[in-house]
Amino acid sequence: PKPNIDPAAMLMKSYACQRRTPLKHHNSILTDALEILAQNAEYNDNEGRSVAFRRAASVLKALPHRVKSMEDLRSLPCLGDHSQRVIKALTGIFGVGVRTADRWFREGLRSPDDLIRTGQQLNRAQQAGVQYYNDLQKPVTKAEADVISDIVEKAVHAVLPGAEIQLMGGFRRGKEVGHDVDFLITHPEEGKEEGLMPKITNWLEEQGLLLYQKTTRNSYLEKMDGPARAPNNMDRFERCFSIFKLQASAESCKSNSTTSVQDISTGSETERPRDQHSEESDWRAVRVDLVVSPYSQFAFATLGWTGSKLFERELRRWAGQEKHMSLSSHALYDSKQNLYLRAKTEEEIFAYLGLEFIPPSERNA
Numbered sequence: 001p002k003p004n005i006d007p008a009a010m011l012m013k014s015y016a017c018q019r020r021t022p023l024k025h026h027n028s029i030l031t032d033a034l035e036i037l038a039q040n041a042e043y044n045d046n047e048g049r050s051v052a053f054r055r056a057a058s059v060l061k062a063l064p065h066r067v068k069s070m071e072d073l074r075s076l077p078c079l080g081d082h083s084q085r086v087i088k089a090l091t092g093i094f095g096v097g098v099r100t101a102d103r104w105f106r107e108g109l110r111s112p113d114d115l116i117r118t119g120q121q122l123n124r125a126q127q128a129g130v131q132y133y134n135d136l137q138k139p140v141t142k143a144e145a146d147v148i149s150d151i152v153e154k155a156v157h158a159v160l161p162g163a164e165i166q167l168m169g170g171f172r173r174g175k176e177v178g179h180d181v182d183f184l185i186t187h188p189e190e191g192k193e194e195g196l197m198p199k200i201t202n203w204l205e206e207q208g209l210l211l212y213q214k215t216t217r218n219s220y221l222e223k224m225d226g227p228a229r230a231p232n233n234m235d236r237f238e239r240c241f242s243i244f245k246l247q248a249s250a251e252s253c254k255s256n257s258t259t260s261v262q263d264i265s266t267g268s269e270t271e272r273p274r275d276q277h278s279e280e281s282d283w284r285a286v287r288v289d290l291v292v293s294p295y296s297q298f299a300f301a302t303l304g305w306t307g308s309k310l311f312e313r314e315l316r317r318w319a320g321q322e323k324h325m326s327l328s329s330h331a332l333y334d335s336k337q338n339l340y341l342r343a344k345t346e347e348e349i350f351a352y353l354g355l356e357f358i359p360p361s362e363r364n365a
């Protein structure tokens with residue numbers, strides 16, 4: 001009998017940026033397990049191993065059918081011996097495998113209580129992390145992201161009319177939940193965006209909408225950050241890591257609508273150990289990332305901040321290895337022609353890279 005060759009596996013492209021990766025796919029049991037292993041490797045500072053697991057998971061996400069046997073994996077790219085062995089072990093005793101891997105991963109994390117008990121010196125960011133730990137563990141829903149979008153839009157337009165605001169990250173890719181909400185802000189008149197972030201955060205602070213914020217200034221210089229510089233995944237936009245104070249919507253806080261925010265934060269309960277934010281309050285903490293981009297870099301920033309992280313990494317790998325170009329969230333540099341390629345849209349960037357345009361909803365690699 002002829003060996004069963006899976007046509008979908010044969011056609012699988014090896015770079016994630018050449019493939020369409022939907023949010024809903026057929027192999028989530030396997031990809032969840034592989035991603036737990038990837039996270040664990042990341043926590044152990046083993047980036048190579050982590051990326052290998054993520055690539056393997058990503059290939060399975062793009063497969064148009066469920067993996068039923070090891071045979072199905074044979075002709076797939078990025079599924080090295082190690083990932084294959086892991087999958088084999090996991091599929092053998094699957095429930096145990098996943099749960100054990102999960103526990104293994106979780107044990108490596110310090111709980112906020114551990115931090116308090118051991119009397120760790122915490123910086124401002126870590127204090128916020130402990131204080132709002134439970135809220136920040138809870139996924140942010142699309143509905144919450146939409147409410148925050150309205151707030152951010154109001155703040156930005158109050159301090160700079162005509163500015164443009166775009167929802168980025170997982171929510172732009174169509175995700176229903178995320179770990180934070182990401183925004184990209186620009187103004188069609190180049191230069192108007194300079195110094196914008198402190199104005200936005202001041203406005204938000206005055207409205208009592210910010211629990212924490214840390215702004216880093218823009219440090220991008222084309223001459224220095226261009227081809228001469230070693231590739232760096234961090235971009236250099238003006239950026240604000242923040243925690244928003246999001247009021248519960250009218251329907252979802254009926255049960256405790258009599259307690260005001262003031263009662264909770266300055267009332268009789270201040271001696272609660274290290275005042276972790278209460279579960280029953282009528283507001284929650286949400287992580288929000290704000291990024292300001294000059295208009296001329298907006299297309300690159302848009303592509304760079306849409307994700308997924310693996311899709312971004314693979315785009316840069318494709319650019320470098322297949323096209324001798326260097327892609328960042330700021331620019332695309334062509335090493336053969338020795339010039340920067342300008343773009344106004346994501347479509348133009350895909351075209352420069354010789355890739356079929358993949359819409360955000362299919363960049364869930």
Ligand code: DCP
Pocket residue numbers: 168169170171175177178179180181182233234235304305306307308309312329
């Ligand atoms: N990003 C980047 N440089 C950084 C941080 C992020 O280029 N220093 C990009 C890659 C991510 C996107 O921005 O895809 C958003 O980052 P998140 O960590 O918020 O990732 P997601 O939004 O994709 O996931 P989640 O739904 O968990 O928030």
Ligand code: MG
Pocket residue numbers: 168169170171178179180181182
């Ligand atoms: Mg995000």
